[in-house]
Amino acid sequence: MLPRFDLYMPTDLNEACRLKAEGAKPVAGGTDVFVDLYGGKKAPGALVDIKRLPELQGIRFTEKDGLDLGALTSHRSIEEWDLIKERYFALFKGCSQVGSVQIRYRGTLGGNIMNGAPSADSVGPMLAFGAECVVAGPEGRRRIPLESFYTGFKAFDCRPDELLCRILLPPVPENAGSAYFKYGRRNAMDLALMGVSAYMELDGGVIRNPRIALTTAAPVPVRSHMAEKVLEGKKISDALILEAAEAVEAEGKPRSSWRSSAEFRKRLLHDVSVMVLHEAAERAGRPFDRKAEEIPARQYAGMQGLEPRPVIRL
Ligand SMILES: Cc1cc2nc3c(=O)[nH]c(=O)nc-3n(C[C@H](O)[C@H](O)[C@H](O)COP(=O)(O)OP(=O)(O)OC[C@H]3O[C@@H](n4cnc5c(N)ncnc54)[C@H](O)[C@@H]3O)c2cc1C
Structure with missing residues (x-):
């Protein structure tokens, strides 16, 4: 059963902000808020529906x-x-x-x-x-x-x-590529045991503006600045990707939970980073007009002269 609460549906931003400041909980899609309410978490007493703002x-x-x-x-x-x-x-x-x-x-x-x-x-x-x-x-x-x-x-x-x-x-230039891999125990309706995202621009094979982000590797989603430093301004190669993946592994601080041990998540950080960096590099060499679906692993060897992505060693 849902607990009792007052529901406000303002159309004015200042009104919504005032209600929030007074303790009303904002609700957008409600997919987290209502799960928490059903789950018996402390009821806020009032909700402010922000969908009309x-x-x-x-x-x-x-x-x-x-x-x-x-x-x-x-x-x-x-x-x-x-x-x-x-x-x-x-x-x-x-x-x-x-x-x-x-x-x-x-x-x-x-x-x-x-x-x-x-x-x-x-x-x-x-x-x-x-x-x-x-x-x-x-x-x-x-x-x-x-x-x-x-x-x-x-x-x-x-x-x-x-x-x-x-x-x-920000806008992304034509020579940019990105990738995200969510490692979970099943393909749908599951939270990530580990998630790695990568972005890079390739300028004649030289990496510019690399950004790597990790989910479930710390209490909040974080960037791996150490790995980004490894990549910045260097010519893309398998050895460089491995070096960056090692930096990700060293920088990530995952914890153990009932879903997975910290040790397993550390290994994932490395292996998933290798995959994701390969994919981002591959995508950086492809024009925008693609309707991009999965790139088969074997194609990663494509334009950037990289080896096919390593098989995950778990
Ligand atoms: C069955 C199920 C499966 C799910 N699977 C995944 C998954 O695979 N991956 C994943 O990432 N998430 C998953 N979620 C979680 C959830 O769907 C996402 O986090 C979703 O993006 C929350 O958006 P919402 O609009 O429903 O947020 P709400 O529930 O409306 O709000 C979530 C929180 O954000 C606050 N809030 C919302 N909007 C604002 C705003 N504009 N300003 C200030 N505060 C705000 C609310 O007060 C609340 O604290 C799942 C949830 C369910 C129920």
Whole structure:
């Protein structure tokens, strides 16, 4: 049984922010909020439904500025947008692996961030694309890099009277490639045991602006800056990818849970990083007009002169 609560459905942002500051819990798709309420977690007493707030709606893309996504953007709308598949492949991949189709229709990007789960499937890819959050409240709007938006486990640089309004992803050049791999115990309706996202640009085989993001490797989704340093400005090669994967493994701090031991997750960090870096490199060498699906492993040897990705050694 759901506990009793008051429900507010404001259409004005300031009103919603005031209700939140007074203790009402925001609800977007409700796929986390209502599970918690049914599960008997402490009832907030009041919910503020934020779906009618125009500031949180809409998706836009321009070549100059990239993506401007309302916090209410559903995983499904990302999954179904060809442009995302072509240019922001890792984000397509992450969103398409959230729960089930029904969950993806309701669940939002903003909710995925603000729920604060270290396994959030859309968050690693957004970190890898260098996303920024826009929060708004009575004092105005603030723009914060997604990486620093997380201040601790389920803690954010978001004041009680602020809401997450938009998520901005910079444009990606033609020579960019990205990939995301979610390692789970089964293919659907399961949280990630480990998730690795990678982004890079290839300039005549030289890696520029590499970004690697890890989910379930720390209390919050994180970047692997050590591995990024290994890759930056170097010629892509299998040896370099292995070196970067070792840096990811060294930097990641996964913990043991009932889902998996920390030791197993450490090994995953290495092996999944090898796969994902190969795939991102391969995609960086392919033009935008692809309707990208999975690239078979054997094709990874393609344009960049890399060996086929190693078989996972687990
Ligand atoms: C069966 C099932 C399977 C799932 N599988 C996955 C999975 O595979 N991968 C995965 O990553 N997640 C999964 N989830 C979790 C969930 O679907 C996602 O986290 C989803 O993105 C949450 O979005 P929502 O809009 O439903 O959030 P809500 O439940 O509405 O809100 C989640 C949290 O964010 C806060 N919030 C929401 N929007 C805002 C905002 N704009 N500003 C401030 N605070 C806000 C809420 O107060 C709440 O604390 C699953 C959930 C279920 C029930």
